[in-house]
Amino acid sequence: MYSQSEENYLKAIYHLEESSEKGVSTSKLSEELQTKAASVTEMLKRLAEKKLVNYRKYYGVSLTPEGKSWALAIIRKHRLWEYFLVECLNFNWDEVHEVAEQLEHIQSKKLVEELDCFLGRPSFDPHGDPIPNAAGVLPEFKKRRLSEFKVGDTLICKGFSDASSSFLQFLDQHKIGLNTLVSIKSIQEFDESMLVKVGNNEIMLSKTATQNIFVERNKESKIKERA
Amino acid sequence: MYSQSEENYLKAIYHLEESSEKGVSTSKLSEELQTKAASVTEMLKRLAEKKLVNYRKYYGVSLTPEGKSWALAIIRKHRLWEYFLVECLNFNWDEVHEVAEQLEHIQSKKLVEELDCFLGRPSFDPHGDPIPNAAGVLPEFKKRRLSEFKVGDTLICKGFSDASSSFLQFLDQHKIGLNTLVSIKSIQEFDESMLVKVGNNEIMLSKTATQNIFVERNKESKIKERA
DNA sequence: TAAAATTTTTAGGCAAAACTAAATAATTTT
């Protein structure tokens, strides 16, 4: 429908709209996309003609509803593929981006829906970023960090932020991955480090670590807690 | 490394070299790729410069070893993705081609190798076509049709040729799919139809049907036969 | 608020990959 380049612009505009208060300028886009400002101007005119963006010369750009929904569709694909690569194909979190960047442009409604289904309709990708559903709606609950919970909570790991390779190795070593069950045994007050149970082992996690692990409540164990 | 368009030319040349005795001409290529002859000439010059093909004006084209190995790499990716779509994502055999056509151009060594591994290193795609290995070598054993076997043989379905949608429905109905176990109970001499066992049911297959089902011997059951 | 600095746009090019129309080479026919 749209070219890869056009899709990359839409995605970049979406991300810049999210992350910055002020509007999206030509220069911000050119930096994000590693191209020259002149190329950006040209593309913005083309996208405006296609009604994907609102563009006023010299005053920046914003997505139309049409453009936003297309951007969300690409982000959905990107994050589902990232999930697939980590979950099924043994990719590390720091290896997925480049490949997902290519896979996100594959055009096939059926492919995306079946992949989503195959993966169990995940709500967050391996970096902890939310995955929009088929209608372009983001999951309503926010990503929460392990550090926000308290003793007794049992949680499922749903993502890990900005994994440095040493953090990654650490998690690997202790068998902490996507969908791993973690329960909080105790918390040290003075440094907020946590003693958690993973499988049959107890592991000590620093505050830094618990802030970089995204989790979801384990619904099953909640029922058990009440019983 | 090479553009999608260049890759499509390499693949087309490979297929035409395989299927026809005589060399590959500009017009054959233009028909295969649905483009004009003039465009083909232009591209052949470019591919020749890159040492991917041997091209002599007015006398057609052939792949260099370098070109052939790229072509096989693309075919490998195409067929692995087809297998994935059918096996994991509930695609029918007649729906996979278009999507695999896109997926085959994704560049990532790791992706291909991990996908191959994830799928259990299949030798044939859902259409019964052989999948080259990472070194570009095709499986040495040929695809065999169910019709070539005899009473008592137990076989695993590995592909289905040119599935018309009614043939497809028929197979679906009788729970015959990729990797389904089929054993031959009896063969009618006069029309070569077969009575086969699939799961707990016995099914009658016409000669036409058995000729369109590709199978492999089931190694496990061979051992049992000896015991 | 006018000058200076910065940002953005315009103008003019380039490469890839397609196209049409015209020219040329190869093959077939007579």
Added chain:
DNA sequence: AAAATTATTTAGTTTTGCCTAAAAATTTTA
């Protein structure tokens, strides 16, 4: 073997998406 037909190549355009350099608009600063 020359003429006719067919296949292939060349030449000249188009579109997409990038580039540089120059011009114009906006913003900052003095």
